[in-house]
Amino acid sequence: MITLKDLTAPQKVTWCSGCGNFGILSSLKKALVSLEIPHHEILLVSGIGCSGKLPHYINVNSIHTLHGRAIPVATGAHLVNQDLKVIVHAGDGDMLGEGLGHMLHAARRNVNIAVFVHNNGVMGLTKGQYSPLSPRGYISVTSPPPPGVPMEPVSYLAMAIASGATFVARAFSGKTKHLVEIMSKAIQHKGFAIVDILQPCVTWNRQLTWDYYNDKVYLIEDEYEPSDKIAAIEKVMESNERIPLGVFFQAEKPDLASGLSIPIDGKLKDHQTSLSRLQDIIDRFVLE
Ligand SMILES: Cc1ncc(C[n+]2csc(CCOP(=O)(O)OP(=O)(O)O)c2C)c(N)n1
Ligand code: SF4
Numbered sequence: 001m002i003t004l005k006d007l008t009a010p011q012k013v014t015w016c017s018g019c020g021n022f023g024i025l026s027s028l029k030k031a032l033v034s035l036e037i038p039h040h041e042i043l044l045v046s047g048i049g050c051s052g053k054l055p056h057y058i059n060v061n062s063i064h065t066l067h068g069r070a071i072p073v074a075t076g077a078h079l080v081n082q083d084l085k086v087i088v089h090a091g092d093g094d095m096l097g098e099g100l101g102h103m104l105h106a107a108r109r110n111v112n113i114a115v116f117v118h119n120n121g122v123m124g125l126t127k128g129q130y131s132p133l134s135p136r137g138y139i140s141v142t143s144p145p146p147p148g149v150p151m152e153p154v155s156y157l158a159m160a161i162a163s164g165a166t167f168v169a170r171a172f173s174g175k176t177k178h179l180v181e182i183m184s185k186a187i188q189h190k191g192f193a194i195v196d197i198l199q200p201c202v203t204w205n206r207q208l209t210w211d212y213y214n215d216k217v218y219l220i221e222d223e224y225e226p227s228d229k230i231a232a233i234e235k236v237m238e239s240n241e242r243i244p245l246g247v248f249f250q251a252e253k254p255d256l257a258s259g260l261s262i263p264i265d266g267k268l269k270d271h272q273t274s275l276s277r278l279q280d281i282i283d284r285f286v287l288e
């Protein structure tokens with residue numbers, strides 16, 4: 001079984017000092033160790049952004065793919081080898097700008113992957129443009145005053161619940177014990193799991209700071225029951241005065257792989273590919 005030492009990667013970490021991504025990285029490592037998943041059964045898939053660099057800093061199999069396209073890559077990897085625990089790391093710009101359509105369809109399909117959204121409310125890597133999660137009025141290079149960002153952020157957890165996601169949660173990179181718990185549950189969940197991880201960007205986002213979150217976050221009450229879709233949507237859309245952390249919604253439902261009619265019994269990757277059959281197929285599409 002893996003240890004924290006096995007997960008240590010040689011690459012120099014280039015995140016800014018004080019960035020919330022550090023708490024996400026250390027929590028992911030702890031979650032993977034505590035779940036005792038064999039090393040070769042873990043696959044991280046990331047998009048482009050400061051968040052997308054996370055797989056460079058942890059020694060596991062990974063694919064650093066295109067901005068907005070981590071979910072299709074993760075879906076393909078999961079379908080060809082269902083022994084893998086496929087985990088996506090993406091920024092709010094990546095997942096909820098160019099990637100939003102993929103996220104909603106993966107939720108609808110209940111693809112058995114865990115998606116961790118690094119929510120810093122800004123496009124960090126590209127130097128501070130506003131993102132789909134920047135608050136109304138947020139001032140940035142692309143949203144100058146007045147009025148700053150002239151619209152509300154995307155209510156993507158509510159959209160994920162409405163679309164069919166079967167595990168929907170929020171955590172904060174400043175509360176790592178809780179974050180490890182939530183990440184572990186998301187990774188273990190069979191179906192589409194998505195976690196909003198509040199992550200201060202100390203370089204560009206001067207509004208959503210460590211103090212801002214420390215002041216507002218609270219753990220969802222013990223008596224909250226995460227099986228009611230409508231109650232879950234109301235909970236995730238609670239006012240910005242207090243920000244709930246925890247599991248909003250959880251359900252059991254057939255995942256994409258178990259509902260497909262093609263025989264992907266286990267591992268499509270082990271099926272023999274006949275090159276001559278492949279050539280026949282290509283030939284059918286070649287125009288004379
Ligand atoms: C297809 C494509 N579109 C746009 C970009 C430019 N780009 C790279 S990172 C990024 C924004 C990253 O913001 P976010 O996803 O929030 O990640 P963060 O850096 O904040 O972690 C953009 C727009 C790109 N590399 N590829
Ligand atoms: S720019 Fe922001 S998100 Fe990127 S590493 Fe620096 S603090 Fe973190």
Ligand SMILES: [Mg+2]
Pocket residue numbers: 049091092093118119120121122123124131
């Ligand atoms: Mg971002």
